[in-house]
Amino acid sequence: MGIFSSISNAIFGSDEEEAAAPEAAAAPAAAPKRDAISGVDVEQRIGSIPGSDKLNWKTSIVDLMKLVQIDPSYANRKELAQELGNADYSGTAEDNIALHKAVMNKIAAAGGIVPADLKD
Template sequence: MSLFSAIMTKIFGAASAAQPGAAAVPPMAGASPGAVDVEAVLTALAAQKGGGGNWKVSIVDLLKLLDLDSSLSARKALATELNVHAGADGTAEQNIALSRAVWQQLAQNGGQVPASLRD
């Protein structure tokens, strides 16, 4: 499973658990079975965990919040998967671009993501 698929599974799965009857993971290409408020899901998860760091802008904090591998090698693989080529591996520039790419992909795959996180 790709890292982005794992991100989607964690977020959309958490939404499904909170809302019985919702689809666990929408299809990757095209129509989604219903929008998931990604920010609300992650805010609730962060509250359960007592924080969550700066997950809105930090790809490392987002991955940690979701209990996923946040290592440099994992982020490099995610950058390749999402076709992100900004800055050198592991730099703030790349991590910010990677975070934005994740938010954009979540929005394209059925997530309600505020424009402020996608831009």
């Protein structure tokens, strides 16, 4: 699993977590496979993670990664940037801002509701 998938799963849950839910809670008819991101208010969801009020996750990729308990090391940020198509990531402040926006744009492209100020 890649870094972006780890971020997405930390925010929205994963298919494995949903599959582990008790069968008794399921509706009598087979429930359709859920779309973890589509239609979700991303700002509200991330803002409800404990500790979100103490971190600048809305603009900082490092703080966003810390919030979802992913090591924000340079190596992990570089791997994330490469996953999102930036092979020239060098870890500058500008690169980190662009990486945060790229993450938010990808979440929005997957159907998440992301405020314009968190995207490009």
